[in-house]
Amino acid sequence: QAAKAIALLGPVAGDDPEALNSLGIAYGQAGRVNDALATFQRVLTIDDANGVALQNIGTIYLRQNKVPEAETWVRKAIAADPQLANAYTTLGVILSRQQRPDEAIDAWRRAVDLDGREFDALYNVTLALAQRGARDLAVSYGERFLATAPEAFYAADLANIRRLLGR
Numbered sequence: 001q002a003a004k005a006i007a008l009l010g011p012v013a014g015d016d017p018e019a020l021n022s023l024g025i026a027y028g029q030a031g032r033v034n035d036a037l038a039t040f041q042r043v044l045t046i047d048d049a050n051g052v053a054l055q056n057i058g059t060i061y062l063r064q065n066k067v068p069e070a071e072t073w074v075r076k077a078i079a080a081d082p083q084l085a086n087a088y089t090t091l092g093v094i095l096s097r098q099q100r101p102d103e104a105i106d107a108w109r110r111a112v113d114l115d116g117r118e119f120d121a122l123y124n125v126t127l128a129l130a131q132r133g134a135r136d137l138a139v140s141y142g143e144r145f146l147a148t149a150p151e152a153f154y155a156a157d158l159a160n161i162r163r164l165l166g167r
Helices: 002-009 017-029 033-046 051-063 067-080 085-097 101-114 119-131 135-148 151-165
Strands: none
Touching: 002 017, 017 033, 017 051, 033 051, 051 067, 051 085, 067 085, 085 101, 085 119, 101 119, 119 135, 119 151, 135 151
């Protein structure tokens, strides 16, 4: 419900980096890319090392299939905040798109190490490890995904991992 979020956050976001990041995400979901990028840049004028804003810019570029630009911004996010698990998840997607599977796996594993609730990273690393023939490691990540990912959001992915693991 991006339009509702924009209507709610737009008038009150002010100079609050969290509110501005949320507003920027809503703009991005509404397809208002220029507004999203401008909002994330506004966060960076307030806090030039805001890892979330840097990562959000990377995500916008990734959605536009501007993969090199996305990688640049996500790596800036990680440099600003090495504990930003979601940035490693996004980096994994970028590296995967660049046909760099081993680096993608490393990024997704780092995301999961930082935050066991990085469900997209858990899912992606399970599939990537299985494709690389690392079955035992894929099973361990797949089991974690099955045990923790919320069914309401990940029903199709859970079913896919169950099939992969023969469950």
